[in-house]
Amino acid sequence: MKNNNKPLTLKKVAEILNCSTATISNAFNRPDQLSAALREKILTECKRIGYHGPNLTARSLRKGESGVIAVLLTDSLAYHFTDPVANQLLQGISEVLEKNNKQLLMLSSATNAQQTSGIEALPDGFIVYGSQDHNPLFERVVQQGKPIITIDFDIDEYPSVNIDNQQAAFDIANHVLEKKPESPAILGLRLIHSDRVCRITDDELFDENESISRRRLDGYLKAAEQHNYQIKSNRIWHVPKNTYELAKQAAHEALTSHPLPDCLICMSDNIASAALNIAREMNIRVPEQLKIVGFDDIPEASRLSPPLTTICQKSREKGKTAALKLIQGKLQDKTILPSQLVIRSSS
């Protein structure tokens, strides 16, 4: 099974089959350039001698395309594998790529921090997930002049796939505030730049910022206003990353703060799930004593007890849409995908 010979090259194959390299190349790339019979014969022969087609590196150097699509992620790859939302997104992307015979290369700014590998030259296109401020790799990607589509954030010149985060956030906050909780609090994701779980301050509250977190926060606060709530900045927690550990920490802080919240509006299902967990540990009944709502509708959301009220944002669909547009070269517009309030028993 093991193999230590060098793989065959097109040139050698041409020698063996006693014809020119162009003919072999054509057999693989341009069926119309030679007779079907000859092509068939060459292909069979190649299979027999163990030549599986042209080398990607050489072909890509020559043609300037590789069949590889890259996903550019903000954080470390490892983190994105833990995040259920990123996961669904990647599912959607890879479904489309596989169907279209494209390869998936995962790129993160974490990798190329110091040494540049030049990897950005390889892919034929890029799906960029999440804000890329100060990411040097992103700048090199832009330099390639290849198709780019962004997800969950916008850059003027590039097509993007998004949902209406503000409206969705408004909807879910509106839903839960209609129940007239006495002391609502917000567990927000990536609201500020700190690495720590913490509350935010008044001057941070009205930051101008186009990130999805800020749009969601705006939606929450708009709903609060309509219901005559004033949610102060010290009732808003910042969770730096969407991990279960950090979420638990924030939930614990919130549920041991005074006044005790009877309503937690969470910016991700992951955070909501952690909050549910803490509430159970503290023997706080949900939804009777505490209402909890999430965001995203990850698969786990409907399996929790109680099942989570949340915003269904079809991350998988987002991934599929972005990948499809990229592959089909439909790179004009900004796409807004629908999202939807899903009411379950946690509220």
Add this chain to the structure above:
Amino acid sequence: MKNNNKPLTLKKVAEILNCSTATISNAFNRPDQLSAALREKILTECKRIGYHGPNLTARSLRKGESGVIAVLLTDSLAYHFTDPVANQLLQGISEVLEKNNKQLLMLSSATNAQQTSGIEALPDGFIVYGSQDHNPLFERVVQQGKPIITIDFDIDEYPSVNIDNQQAAFDIANHVLEKKPESPAILGLRLIHSDRVCRITDDELFDENESISRRRLDGYLKAAEQHNYQIKSNRIWHVPKNTYELAKQAAHEALTSHPLPDCLICMSDNIASAALNIAREMNIRVPEQLKIVGFDDIPEASRLSPPLTTICQKSREKGKTAALKLIQGKLQDKTILPSQLVIRSSS
């Protein structure tokens, strides 16, 4: 921001900076070949004019290495993103790759089914996850003669990373059978080749097969024997893939079968989680009326109610180990990682 110019080439840069291509190349690749001052100057200059280093495709064609490591997966990529175990594995792998400035290429047999892209020529090494019977891509990978390490299965000539599945399965079955259930059943993963959830038959029961599923089954049955249980083949369900939907289906079938099982030995936490879910729906109390144990110790396992008794197999560590060995060229041995029975309240 958008860029439509072609990226600079080393040759053009040499012209602009008025020196030879070799010097530029050396500045990037071999600092010892030129004065530090000159190198510094070249690097700064390159940055200024927007040359970010040599093109990967060309460099890789020339040097025969790319800085890319591929993970070869059995199923579709999309499936592997849904599977929490694969997920943890990929986390571990990507942690190590990022630390070592390697890129991650995800390859699945699903992609290259028909058309060959030659992608297998690019990576410097391969991490192969899960049995690769009849996978044509795997054969092409082998042909490359590049380093290969396998996870969760073995091929004689190649290094591998595994756990002792039989022992682990024995341990957990032994634990739960000590409670003297009256009617234990097994929910097994990928026991046979069928696509459907179904029970297995007597002649399939003693299949000779080196897959992890069979080793686990052997462990279960060995424990059963020691406790004088005879678990018949019609008490063993086959779940074709580790998805929640299929797991629910199997759990439902098992919990509506006669005699009603009072103990479910599940081959994955995912299956156990689904079983827990069905049990709740049917108002069967766990662990009083029904004991459930899983396998893997995925993060969710400890958050379920009741928390799941399972085998902790540190998938993340498996990924890290494999990636590290591959990168460091430690390709001699078969590694068996420890695993551990974790008793929680589901049993």
Add this chain to the structure above:
DNA sequence: TTGAAAGCGCTAACAC
């Protein structure tokens, strides 16, 4: 320390 040049494996334009 630097420059010239061969060639990695392939594709496509062009000639036959």
Add this chain to the structure above:
DNA sequence: GTGTTAGCGCTTTCAA
């Protein structure tokens, strides 16, 4: 329908 060949961008040997 088939063969010849330039050159994609780079690294590295060898000579200066």
